[in-house]
Amino acid sequence: EVQLVESGGDLVQPGGSLRLSCAASGFTFSSYWMNWVRQAPGKGLEWVASIKYDGSDKYYVESVKGRFTISRDNAKNSLYLQMNSLRAEDTAVYYCTYRNSLDTWGQGTMVTVSS
Amino acid sequence: DIQMTQSPSSLSASVGDGVTITCRASQGIGNYLAWFQQKPGKAPRSLIYAASSLQSGVPSKFSGSGSGTDFTLTISNLQSEDCATYYCQQYKSHPLTFGGGTKVEIK
Numbered sequence: 001e002v003q004l005v006e007s008g009g010d011l012v013q014p015g016g017s018l019r020l021s022c023a024a025s026g027f028t029f030s031s032y033w034m035n036w037v038r039q040a041p042g043k044g045l046e047w048v049a050s051i052k053y054d055g056s057d058k059y060y061v062e063s064v065k066g067r068f069t070i071s072r073d074n075a076k077n078s079l080y081l082q083m084n085s086l087r088a089e090d091t092a093v094y095y096c097t098y099r100n101s102l103d104t105w106g107q108g109t110m111v112t113v114s115s
Numbered sequence: 116d117i118q119m120t121q122s123p124s125s126l127s128a129s130v131g132d133g134v135t136i137t138c139r140a141s142q143g144i145g146n147y148l149a150w151f152q153q154k155p156g157k158a159p160r161s162l163i164y165a166a167s168s169l170q171s172g173v174p175s176k177f178s179g180s181g182s183g184t185d186f187t188l189t190i191s192n193l194q195s196e197d198c199a200t201y202y203c204q205q206y207k208s209h210p211l212t213f214g215g216g217t218k219v220e221i222k
Contacts (some may be wrong), residue, residue, distance in 0.1 A: 035211070044158065045151075045202055047211040060207040100206040101149045101164040108158050 002104040004024040008110030016086050020109060022079040022096030030054070030074035033100050036081050038092035039108075045091075049081065051099065063089075067101045086113045117141055117205050121214030127222045128210045136217045138186045138203035147207035150179055150188045153216075154199045162201075163188065195221055 008020040020036070036048040050059045050069040058070055069082040079096055095106040118141035128134050138148065144168035151159040161170045163179040166186055176191045190197055198221055203214040 038135065045204075045213045046214045047204075048212065050209060061216075095158060099163070101147075102151070102204060102206070102209060102211075103160075103161050103164060104171065105158040105160070107210055 001099060004098060004104060004106035006094065006106045006109040009026060009111045011112045011114065012086055013115050014087060014113055016113070017082070017084045018111060019074065019088065020081040020094055020096075020111070022106060024077045024079065024097065024098070027098070028078070029072075029077040034070075034072060035078045035102060036070060036079075037095045037097050037098045037102065037105075038090075038111075039095070040092040043092075048094070050076050051079070070071065083111070086111075088113050110112075116212055117144060119201055119203055119205055119212050119214040121217050121219060125216060127217040127220045128193050129222045130193060130195065134193055134219060135190075136188045136201055136203075136219075138181075138188070138214050140184045140186075140207075141206055143183045144193060144205045145190060146183070146205035147205055148154055148179070148186050149204045149206065150177075150196045151204065152197075152199045153202065153204045160166045160201065168188075174175070190219070193221070 005023045035050045051070045067085045071080045074100045091113045095108045096106040098104045120139045122182050148165040148166045153159040167179045178189045200216045200218045203215050
């Protein structure tokens with residue numbers, strides 16, 4: 001069974017940094033694209049970033065380019081999202097998802113950016 | 116970027132009814148279209164991928180159709196447990212994009 005477990009969400013001040021992690025199991029992690037998707041309170045779903053199975057290709061939504069970095073460690077079956085220069089508008093639940101068709105989702109981790 | 120337009124934004128139907136949600140892409144995406152169900156306070160759940168393929172474990176009351184720019188999600192025999200917000204998503208190209216969502220309620 002595919003399982004994705006996110007961690008690392010927290011309350012952080014504007015301008016601060018946070019690193020999210022996602023532990024994957026139940027599939028051959030190194031063979032699939034992985035993604036981060038977020039959902040601000042009361043809003044719809046927004047794709048944030050994607051990374052190719054070998055880490056050689058990465059994509060970001062325009063609003064996080066230059067501030068967020070997606071990475072992966074295939075030896076540890078883990079996905080990461082380094083978030084710098086955080087803004088209030090980054091406040092959201094962040095989900096780790098599997099494949100570009102987003103077949104499976106984690107439970108999410110809450111990031112709150114507020115002073 | 117490919118824009119995804121969902122309609123209606125909300126609907127109300129009676130138990131046992133069939134309902135249809137539409138999703139339109141701003142350009143052709145072949146069949147690179149997925150549908151998700153999200154209940155309040157929960158993570159989204161994938162229902163359909165490749166426009167019409169049912170995810171494992173998803174009941175056959177859910178069905179998807181379409182290709183190119185126009186797609187539909189149909190829910191037959193609506194039950195209270197189907198009350199949720201439904202989203203479409205294209206994965207033809209990056210940036211991956213979602214429709215705005217359709218909230219389904221029981222009348």
